Amino acid sequence: MAAVRTPREIFLNRVAIAAVMVVLLIMLVPIYWIGSTAFKPRNLATTIPPTVFFQPEVSPFVKLMTKRSQLRKPVEQEVYDAAPWWEKMVLDGGEKVVRTGKGKIRPSGYGxxxxxxxxxxxxxxxxxxxxxxxxxxxxxxxxxxxxxxxxxxxxxxxxxxxxxxxxxxxxxxxxxxxxxxxxxxxxxxxxxxxxxxxxxxxxxxxxxxxxxxxxxxxxxxxxxxxxxxxxxxxxxxxxxxxxxxxxxxxxxxxxxxxxxxxxxxxxxxxxxxxxxxxxxxxxxxxxxxxxxxxxxxxxxxxxxxxxxxxxxxxxxxxx
Amino acid sequence: MAQIELRNVQKFFGAVQVIKDMNLTIEDGEFVVMLGQSGCGKTTTLRAIAGLETVTSGEILIDGKEVQNEKAADRDIAFVFQSFSLYPHMTVYENIAFPLRAVGMSNSERDKAVKEVAEILRIPNLLKRRPSALSGGDMQRVAIGRALVRRPKALLMDEPIGALDAKLREEMRAEIKRLHISRGSTSVYVTHDQIEAMSLADRIVIMHDGVLQQIGAPEEVYLKPANLFVAQFVGSPVMNVADVSVSGNGGDVSVVVGKADAGFAFPQSTLGNAKAGHELSLGIRPEAVLLSHDKSDGAIEVKSTNIEPLGSHDIVDVQIGSEVLRARTESGFVSGEGQTVWVNLDPTQAHFFDRASGLSLRGHE
Missing domain, CATH: 1.10.3720.10 (MetI-like)
Structure with a gap:
């Protein structure tokens, strides 16, 4: 195991490691893309060139888990203030969470x-x-x-x-x-x-x-x-x-x-x-x-x- | 401990018969070594006793009870494999305890039994290790420990030390002998190494092509081989075998080796019923081929053709007619090839075999 390595071997080893790192980075790009998009506000998801630095938010996950409908006009201020933090994100996005007649939130089918x-x-x-x-x-x-x-x-x-x-x-x-x-x-x-x-x-x-x-x-x-x-x-x-x-x-x-x-x-x-x-x-x-x-x-x-x-x-x- | 008996056991693998009509009784507490070349059926016989192989016909009895249709687990026999077969995912302790778990022994008893066996085999310091961290000799100690721990009726060993190097083999051989003497377990041991067989066995069972050739104590198979195969298989260096013709009648007969000009004088009694003119094979061990620098009565003048110095002694090849006999001499007795020496044969150590059947003319006493 502890064989002495020549400088040449050490150099080749480093080259190999560098090559693996490059390949790894390339392989990770799609994962990064999906991961970062999942935390982006909607308006940043499709920008060209892509947005790399942004304030991550969980609104995509809130939307993913709930059934929503498009708002025709912004909701009234009291409704907005009364909404829990996660619902505000949906409202900010121009949508509202669909509720049943009894006021229960309707989940999306994802779960x-x-x-x-x-x-x-x-x-x-x-x-x-x-x-x-x-x-x-x-x-x-x-x-x-x-x-x-x-x-x-x-x-x-x-x-x-x-x-x-x-x-x-x-x-x-x-x-x-x-x-x-x-x-x-x-x-x-x-x-x-x-x-x-x-x-x-x-x-x-x-x-x-x-x-x-x-x-x-x-x-x-x-x-x-x-x-x-x-x-x-x-x-x-x-x-x-x-x-x-x-x-x-x-x-x-x-x-x-x-x-x-x-x-x-x-x-x-x-x-x-x-x-x-x-x-x-x-x-x-x-x-x-x-x-x-x-x-x-x-x-x-x-x-x-x-x-x-x-x-x-x-x-x-x-x- | 138990007596093991095989009665008319036959075993076929497809069309190939690997055990032919085997009859054998192994007494309680006996150490029997089955000796033979690879493929002679000795391992198959051992596996049949253990229940790892079914027999095609015949009976296997352990303590008088037929077991040939019983499962291996029900025969209460332990087996040591050449490959050791220690379970790699278990520690040494767990390996040795494994057979005891099968019988549902209590934890404290099990612990006691494992430690006791480890003590006997001098491996108590290895109990926490994995098999992969052991040397070959220690692996085999553990394998033997696993076999002995539940005090089986008999201990079967299939070339248990064949995978070890020469020095370790010698050590383990002594250890196995010591264990057998102290525990007195009925043991059946398979090997192709005749030195192992000679040194360990109470009785040796020699097999060839699925046929039992001879059963006997080590001295017996060495001194009175039943046939040519046994004669040449047991003993090192190998027994000389030469074609001879016999002439003369009455008291002494003349035995001519390899159509040489002169023959050796032998008492008729050593030849049994063989008549003059009979074509025989002579078997004679190198120590019974006597060389001398001086002419003596009945000796034949020959030339040495090859010398192997082995330290304690030399092996000298001499040409007699068309045959070469190997003689064992003190070292340096013959200084070089091509030397003239006088050769004589010791009649008391000579064996005559029927050339067609290979059987010894002495018959079985």
Whole structure:
């Protein structure tokens, strides 16, 4: 580890670091753009050249979460003074918050869509990874008749572009009543991620020596106990990597969500762009929605980062 | 502790038969070493005893009870793998405690048992470490500890020290022997290293191509090999094997090695029922090939062709007819290649084998 490095090596190392920094900065520009726009007042969101320095405000998030309507004329001063701080921001923007007859604030659909996204993505990721791990374990450890054919069949489910099957799927879902339901999307995303999960997990489990399980078997454990106590902890790296990929796929999925759902079970991806067309396009609201939408994947990936560092190389650096 | 018995065990992998009609009884407290080349079926036999491999037919009995259809977990047998197979995500302590968790032992008892085993194996200072932070020898100590901790009926070891370097191997060999003597556990040990087998075993089981070749104490397989395979597999340097023809009748017979001009005189008794003119193979260990600088009775004049100085002794190759025999001499006895020496064979240490069947003519006493 502590090998002495020549000045040339040190120099090249610094160049490499500088290059990585440049690439990183370029990669971060869109994130910065979305993040900054989410905190801009509306009139600064579309200026040319872009505004870099501004007083950040949370009005885009307030607007994102509430149902609003356009003001024909400014509200009266007493109403303005009586309004809570966040409502003033909406009023300042020339809009008012829509309330029910009883004076309750009507929320926008975003919160529910976001929750839907969480429900569908987390459950489908869990199902895809757990079923995939078990299937991969079976293929890896036991002689399965026609193993190669089965594996190819599993892989082939990914060869068709999903959009091609969207219409038939929609018709089938409508017949069985799965359209616009959480269950429908969960089944769809699980099926879509399962082949990926089986293949990746098979690679990881193949690399776990059988002797570990055999040791557990002679130590007095059943095969299923050996699976949970030995194989699962050993496969954690692979499971983490697979889970991140499955979660990202399910979280970002747009086409099926757009076609299969419209209200009850709609996820955030089809909802966010739909706001462009309602009233004036308010890019700060879109940016706020997108910004919040980015967070779960970022947090999930961050939490699993230690596993991922090893997992991204797909087991190549396991000793 | 337990007695293990194999009855007519057969094992096929697809069309390949890896264990052929194996019959073997391992007595309570015995240390049996299964010796053979890789692929001879010794590991498969061991795994079959452990329950990691099913047998195609035949019975495996532990303490008189048939277990061939029982799961590994129910056989109460411990197994030490060549790769150690320590669970990487557990500490040494957890590794050793793992088998005890399966039987639901109380925490305090478990702790006591783990510490006791660690003490015996001299690893109490390593208990908090992860396996990846251990040396090879310590890993194997932990693996043995994990096997011993629940006092299994028998301890099976599959080349447990094969992955260690030479010096450590010698150390661990002594340690395994010490453990066996102090604990007296029925042990089955698989190796391809005949020195390990000789030094550890109460009895050696030699296998070749899935067939049991000979069972016997180390001296027995060394001094009375049942067939050519055993003769050449056990002992280092390897036993000389030469084609010989036998002539003469009555008291002494003349054994001609490699169609040489002259033969060696042997008492007929060493040849069993072999008749004159019979084509045989002679097996003779290098220490029974006697070289001398002076002509003596019955000796044949030969030339040395190669000398391997090994420090404590030399191995000298001599050409007799078309065959080369290797002789063990004191170091420096023959100074160089091409020297003329007189060679004689010790009849009491000579083995004759039927060339077709490979079986020893002595038969089995």
């Amino acid at each position: 529910q869509r976001f929750t839907n996204s969480l429900i569908v993505s987390i459950i489908s990721t869990f199902l895809a990874v757990s079923m995939g791990t078990l299937t991969a374990y079976g293929f890896s450890r036991f002689k399965v008749k026609g193993e190669d054919d089965w594996l190819f069949f599993i892989l082939s489910t990914r060869m068709l572009p999903p959009v091609v099957v969207a219409i038939p799927m929609y018709l089938m879902y409508r017949v069985v009543g799965l359209n616009d339901s959480h269950l429908g999307l969960i089944i769809l995303y699980t099926a879509f991620n399962l082949s990926f999960s089986v293949w990746i997990m098979k690679g990881f489990i193949d690399e776990i020596p059988r002797e570990y399980e055999e040791a557990a078997l002679v130590d007095g454990y059943t095969r299923i106990q050996a699976f949970f106590k030995i194989v699962l902890p050993e496969a954690m790296t692979g499971i983490a990597a697979t889970a991140v990929f499955c979660f990202i796929t399910a979280w970002n999925e747009y086409a099926f969500a757009l076609i299969m759902t419209n209200r009850r079970a709609q996820t955030a991806p089809p909802y966010i762009p739909s706001q462009v067309g309602s009233g004036l396009p308010d890019w700060t609201v879109i940016a706020a929605g997108t910004f919040l939408f980015l967070l779960p994947v970022a947090i999930f990936t961050f939490l699993l980062r230690n596993h991922l560092l090893r997992g991204m190389s797909f087991g190549a650096i396991r000793k």
